[in-house]
Structure formats: C-alpha cells, structure tokens
Amino acid sequence: MAEVFNPFSLQGKTILVTGASAGIGKAIAIACARMGARVVVTARNEARLEATLAEMPGDNLAVKADLTVAADIDALVAALPTLDGVVQCAGVGSRVPCKMISAADIAEVMQPNFQAPVLLQTALLQARKINKEASIVFIASRAANAPSKGNAVYSASKGAILSYAKCLALELAPRLIRVNCICPAMVWTNLIFEGGLTEEDLHTEEQKYPLKRYGKPEDVANLCIYLLSDASTWMTGSAIDLTGGAREL
Amino acid sequence: MELNEFIANFANQFDDTDASEITASTAFHDLDEWSSLTGMGVIAMAKTVYGKTITGAEIRSCDTVENLFNLISNK
Numbered sequence: 001m002a003e004v005f006n007p008f009s010l011q012g013k014t015i016l017v018t019g020a021s022a023g024i025g026k027a028i029a030i031a032c033a034r035m036g037a038r039v040v041v042t043a044r045n046e047a048r049l050e051a052t053l054a055e056m057p058g059d060n061l062a063v064k065a066d067l068t069v070a071a072d073i074d075a076l077v078a079a080l081p082t083l084d085g086v087v088q089c090a091g092v093g094s095r096v097p098c099k100m101i102s103a104a105d106i107a108e109v110m111q112p113n114f115q116a117p118v119l120l121q122t123a124l125l126q127a128r129k130i131n132k133e134a135s136i137v138f139i140a141s142r143a144a145n146a147p148s149k150g151n152a153v154y155s156a157s158k159g160a161i162l163s164y165a166k167c168l169a170l171e172l173a174p175r176l177i178r179v180n181c182i183c184p185a186m187v188w189t190n191l192i193f194e195g196g197l198t199e200e201d202l203h204t205e206e207q208k209y210p211l212k213r214y215g216k217p218e219d220v221a222n223l224c225i226y227l228l229s230d231a232s233t234w235m236t237g238s239a240i241d242l243t244g245g246a247r248e249l
Numbered sequence: 250m251e252l253n254e255f256i257a258n259f260a261n262q263f264d265d266t267d268a269s270e271i272t273a274s275t276a277f278h279d280l281d282e283w284s285s286l287t288g289m290g291v292i293a294m295a296k297t298v299y300g301k302t303i304t305g306a307e308i309r310s311c312d313t314v315e316n317l318f319n320l321i322s323n324k
Contacts, residue, residue, distance in 0.1 A: 096289065097286050097293065099290060105293075198305060198306045201305070
C-alpha cells in the first residue's frame, strides 16, 4: 500500500515547547508528540508539566523552569539537545484599565511575555542549540492589533514580541531558520478569565464570532504543526491570524 | 481597611461623577458612568491598594458601595 501523503509530519524532529503545562502550550506539546516529534516541555509547575508529559506518546523530556529567572534559562538550555523547532508559548494575561496601570503591572506582563522569550532565544542561539532549517514559532495574539478595553499592557507585550520575531526572522534567514508568529483571537484557556470575566460572559461574547465559537487550544496546535513541519519551508517573518473570522476580540 | 477611605478610592475610579454622589449606600451599578471598564478599575484598585483579588461576578453580586467594601475586606 502506498504511504499516505503527509507533508506535516514532525518525525525525526526535536522540538522545545515553553508554557507546556497548560492551555495552548500543553495542546501544542501533545500534538507535536503525536505527529512524531521528540518534545522537550518546560513550564514553572512541575506537577502540571508531568501531567502534560504523561499525555504525550514517545520518548520526551520535561524540564521545570521559570523563564523570568536567568539561572533557570541557563539550566534549561544546558539540558537541551539541539533543536529543529521551538515554540515560545509561555505567557500571562492581564486586564488593567490605562488609568490604573502601575510599574508592577507592566513588569508582571512584559517579563514573561516579552523579556523571557527574547532572553531564552538569545541563550538558545549563543549555545548553538538551534539546528539549520529549524522553525521557531511565537504564540502572540490578535490583541496586538485588535484593541479591547483593559488590554493595553497585554496587547503591547504581544506587539513587542511580534516586532521582535520579524527582526529575528531576518537575522536567522541565512541559516534557513524560519521564525513565524501565530496571533489567536480568544481561545478557551484560563488566561481569558483575567479581569473578572466569567465563563457565562465569555459564552455570550463568543457568539459574536462568525464561526460562533472561541478557539480551542487544539486549533492553535494544528497551525503550529504546519509551521514546525517541512510544509512551511517558504514561510518566515509572518504573523498568522487565527480568529474564527473575528475582526475584534 | 476603612470604609471612608475605601469610598474615596472607589470614587476615584470615576471622572465625571462627583465624589459627593458616592456614599456607602450608593447603588453604584445605577450610576451613569458605571461600566465594565470602571469594574476593571475597581478590580485593579482592590489588588494594588488592598492586595485582594476580586472577580467581575463578585462585583455584580454587590448592590452598594458598602457591599463592595465588605466583599473586599472579608477576602
């Protein structure tokens, strides 16, 4: 029987997924393992990280790390094999009106959402952990370009990582390493409950989406598989909206 | 946590509503200027000034400013 055509296979690739203990990162880690990759998962919460690992087929590795801590980045990078894919998914949500934004609010969001992924990337490059023709994916957000009340700091953090990723794509292109971003609209994870919204509120809001629902973590994972696979070898410096048709959040 | 100080902090969330309109018994949901954004401001104020985490649903369950004060002080 002829082999089924599958340009999206991740067989033979080693992929690092950050923020893999919950939500979108967890779904991506599981999907990558199911597509044949060897996956290294990292997150702050060891118990939840182990739970992710238990759902992944194959020979995978979990490394506990708080990526806002320099020593944790160093320890993670030292423990890593060389990588064919990196998914920078770790991040936090925040809803604070502009009138109330404090220095602490900015640090709480910009450190995990911008500074940590940038410094992890620096460490990965300096330690030569990224193979030629690898694929790097940042989970940004539609929030960068779709304003919503209370979302100023979060939106800015995602705008910052989008701009960073486009520069990184240029710098890594000579080694055929690709860098792309996924910009999801609202996805059902704990992150969207920031700012006091309830599940009931959100179920009402999701009806405004043309496809009548918010995203599932698996929706993002499927696009991520495409970006990590050899099916996307001509794509770099792109930011892909994944929104259920919504123009606003 | 002191009620009068809380009322002043709560009144601070409003730009066009005079502080004199806001007392312990004010049904704040009925204020013209009350909105989801003001609610987010109250959540942020509870966190930064009092170190307490409250939700939108909890704010909705309160009728008066004093109810809100009790909610936050009992956290």
